[in-house]
Amino acid sequence: MKVLVFAGSTRLASFNRKLAREVAAMARAGGAEVTHLELGDYDIPMYNADLEARGTPPDVMKLKQLFYEHPAWLICTPEYNASYPALLKNTLDWLSSPVKGDAVWNDDFRFSRGKVVGVLSASPGALGGLRSQSHLVPLLLNLHCWVAPQTYALGRAGSAFDADGHLVDEAAKTRAQSVVQQVLWAAGRLQQA
Numbered sequence: 001m002k003v004l005v006f007a008g009s010t011r012l013a014s015f016n017r018k019l020a021r022e023v024a025a026m027a028r029a030g031g032a033e034v035t036h037l038e039l040g041d042y043d044i045p046m047y048n049a050d051l052e053a054r055g056t057p058p059d060v061m062k063l064k065q066l067f068y069e070h071p072a073w074l075i076c077t078p079e080y081n082a083s084y085p086a087l088l089k090n091t092l093d094w095l096s097s098p099v100k101g102d103a104v105w106n107d108d109f110r111f112s113r114g115k116v117v118g119v120l121s122a123s124p125g126a127l128g129g130l131r132s133q134s135h136l137v138p139l140l141l142n143l144h145c146w147v148a149p150q151t152y153a154l155g156r157a158g159s160a161f162d163a164d165g166h167l168v169d170e171a172a173k174t175r176a177q178s179v180v181q182q183v184l185w186a187a188g189r190l191q192q193a
């Protein structure tokens with residue numbers, strides 16, 4: 001199973017990037033072939049239809065292909081103002097915008113249709129970014145993804161990781177692991193169908 005793991009943050013000491021590293025390791029241990037994507041490695045401008053009319057940026061085209069190649073995704077999202085960050089929205093908006101005149105990529109949801117997606121979040125607050133998930137999930141459903149019912153919001157993220165970036169709390173590991181396991185299981189079942 002090919003799994004794409006990414007966080008909705010580019011911050012150096014990001015809790016969500018740490019969580020993404022942890023779930024990537026869990027997915028690998030579960031037998032998955034993991035691609036750990038760092039959105040900061042891609043040059044994705046703010047979406048603008050006039051800019052797009054001059055040509056879809058090369059890194060958007062690269063990400064469309066990368067997302068398409070992975071039947072399962074694990075997303076770790078920060079919470080900004082009770083929602084998910086502009087970085088995630090902007091990236092997913094670009095990826096879902098059809099490339100006019102392109103026989104392959106003129107399909108909005110080619111990159112996302114049928115993907116099994118696990119949603120996690122991390123925040124220094126007590127709710128762990130739970131409210132970001134309630135906005136991200138409808139966006140993913142609009143993209144024709146199958147969102148795993150099992151989710152995890154890691155609260156008090158400032159004290160959740162050790163110096164090496166590993167989750168310290170066994171219960172947190174178990175909860176994150178349960179999202180990974182459900183995504184791998186469901187993606188496997190959907191691929192058989």
Ligand SMILES: Cc1cc2nc3c(=O)[nH]c(=O)nc-3n(C[C@H](O)[C@H](O)[C@H](O)COP(=O)(O)O)c2cc1C
Binds near residue numbers: 011016078123128129
């Ligand atoms: C503009 C802005 C809005 C925020 N709003 C929330 C919020 O609504 N709920 C919350 O738990 N944290 C909020 N935070 C704090 C983030 O959870 C915190 O900065 C977190 O570290 C971001 O995720 P990261 O560590 O993965 O970069 C906000 C941060 C910013 C910059």
